[in-house]
Structures are given as structure tokens and as C-alpha cells.
Amino acid sequence: MARLPLWTRLLAWFSAQLYARLLPPADFLVKLAAHLEVVPLEQACADYHATCAAGAQATHTVPRLVRALLVKALFKLSLRSLEDAIRTNLVIKWFVGYAIFEPGPDHSTLARFEHWVIEHQHRTFFDVVLRQIDQDFPEERRQPQIGDTFALQAHAAKEGLVRLIRHTCQCRLRDLTVAAPIVAAAVTAQLDHTALFGAADERDEFYLDAEARRQRLQTTVAAALACAALVQSHLAAAALPPAQTQPVTDRLADLAKIVADEVAITRAAAGAITRGATLPANQQGSYRLGSATDPAATYRVHGPGKCELGYNVNVAVTTHFVREIQAAPGAQPDAVGLPDLLTAQQAHHGVTPA
DSSP states (O other), X not given: OTTHHHHHHHHHHHHHHHHHHHSOTTSHHHHHHHHOOOHHHHHHTTTHHHHHSTXXXXXXXXXXXXXXXXXXXXXXXXXXXXXXXXXXOHHHHHHHTOOTTSOOOOHHHHHHHHHHHHHHOTTHHHHHHHHHHHHHOGGGGGSOOEEEEEEEEOSSOOOOHHHHHHHHHHHHHHHHHHHOHHXXXXXXXXXXXXXXXXXXXXXXXXXXXXXXXHHHHHHHHHHHHHHHHHHHHHHHHHTXXXXXXXXXXXXXXXXXXXXXXXXXXXXXXXXXXXXXXXXXXGGSOSSOBOOSSSTTOEEEEOSTTOEEEEEEEEEEEOSSOEEEEEEEETTSOGGGGHHHHHHHHHHHXXXXXX
16 A cells, blocks of 8 residues: 555656656647646636536546536537547547556536536636637738528427327426425315326327317317416416426426417306317418427428427638527527627627628
8 A cells, every 4th residue: 555656757757758768749639738728728617527426535636527528519529439549549538648557437427517507607618719729810900701590300209289288288287396395285186187198098199089089179278278287277376486396497488388278268158168179371470389398499490391309500600610509499490590690700709791
């Protein structure tokens, strides 16, 4: 045990000697390491271990994780490919900051850090690197820009209308249980679960004729709206802070939009629903929701047969660099995103392109 510190120092010395002799000076990462200022990124992410693993000693430090994410972006690697590259690629391992004999992070460690960055510092990597590019190539700030869009698929499956309504209600009840368990229990006790979510032996819609599908939709919509009314009534009586119940309120709004966009409802004089049916395609609302898993995703239609659930991503570029990128709902027309691209550049980089 007494020899361990000496052995550790010897391994570190040996690793440094190997890197000095084996690293190719002309390699892109070797040149980048001598030029790129990473300290602003390290400072921006300094709270990562304090918020994600308070009290535990960090095995993989923030400077290493920051460089790992840079490598991931530069070479378009998946998290598992990044894990493998740090373990087996000499230049990448050196650039990230590991000695020859040190084990690198696994993909789950890298994923936790990446998720934290997305939540807390979602623009930082892009902005810091772009500012350094502008310092080295100041003429880039004055170049004409080209705007374009592309589809980004949602990480969610498309849902049929009945499934979408039921899933939205499930999510609302789940959020209500988190926000106000007592209210959730009271609402659940009053629900018609079979009408809302279907019987255990319910036949798949595929096997139903048109009238049976319409009847199921009508039953589901009536039960979903009754559930929404129960939730609103109990929340009003509980008088909870709006911030506490915001996720529930958002789900109520989602349900209202789904029904308004896609369902034609006929009511009796007393207000009871007497008929519910799917609206004709030309009467359905815009920005229609496609999945309760990702309510922000909508359908992007770009030509015959090109309909994708997800986002319409707007990007502004010069000849060499991406200058700004923004994600909008899939149904947003291409030109509508242009002001957001310009506004973001003005706010974050003081650039107003010609």
C-alpha cells in the first residue's frame, strides 16, 4: 500500500510519455486542444456534480465530461460510440483528459451529463464555440445567411384519436397524483373507468366497423370531458397554487385542443353529448397533437406522402458554419420560423444578418 502513490505517479509519467510520442501533431483534435478555450464551458457546468450527485466524490470530472460532449458533437457519435471511442481511440482519450490506463465513462454516465446540460445549459456549448469562431474568423459575422428547414421526428409513436384521448387522460391523472394526491384519489373514485379507458376485453379498433368506431369515440370523448370537469372542480375547491398544478392544467388544455381539433360533438338541450364523430379532414384544426407522450410535436406535411410527427427545425447558415437553429412544432410553416432565428442571433450574439 505504501508504494501505491509512487506507482500512480509512475503510471501517469508513462502515460504522458506515450502521448508525447504517439499523438500525431497534425490531428484535428490535437490542433483543437491547443486552440479551443474550454474554461467557459467548465465554469457553466461546474454545478453538475453538486446537483446530480451531492456528497459523492466525482469519478469523472466536469472538464472531462465537457470535452467528451464536444467530441460527441464534432464526430456525430452516439453515447455508446462515444464510450467506445474514449476507451479505444488514443487521440480522443487524450483530448477528453484520461491517462492511458484510466477507464473512461460509460454511456449511462455520459447520458446523465448530457441530459443535465440540455436542461440547465442548453445553449451554452453552441454559443461558446460560436463566439470563439467569430473571434478567429470575424468576417463570418458579416456573411449572408441561408435559411432552411428540416424535419425532426418526435421520440413518440403516432396515436389514433381514441388512444390519444385516453393517453392524455392517463397522463393528466398521473400528474394530478404527483401534484395533489388527495385530489387525485377523489377524482379517481368518481371516474367511469370502463367508459374512459375501455373494458379489459375490449376489441381492437381494427376489427370494428365504422359505426362501432364512432360509438367508441363518442363514449370516450364523453368520459374524457367528464373526467376533465371533475379535475377542474376538485382543483378549484382545493385552491392549490397554480405553479403546483401547472402540469395538470397543461394536460387539460391538451385534451380541449384534441377534441376541438378533431371531434364534431352534438349535444342535447341539457348539454349531454348525443353524438360524437371525427371531423372531416378539411375541417380539422391546425397544429394537431399526435401523441400524448410528446404533446409539443405536431404533424409536418411536406408534399404527398410526407407526413411526420415531430418538429420543423429552422436553421440559418453561412458557407462554413451554422449560425442559429430553432425547433418549432412540425405543423409550423417554414417561413414563420425566420423571425425566431433572427431574434435569437440578436439576443445571444449581437448579429443582425443582411
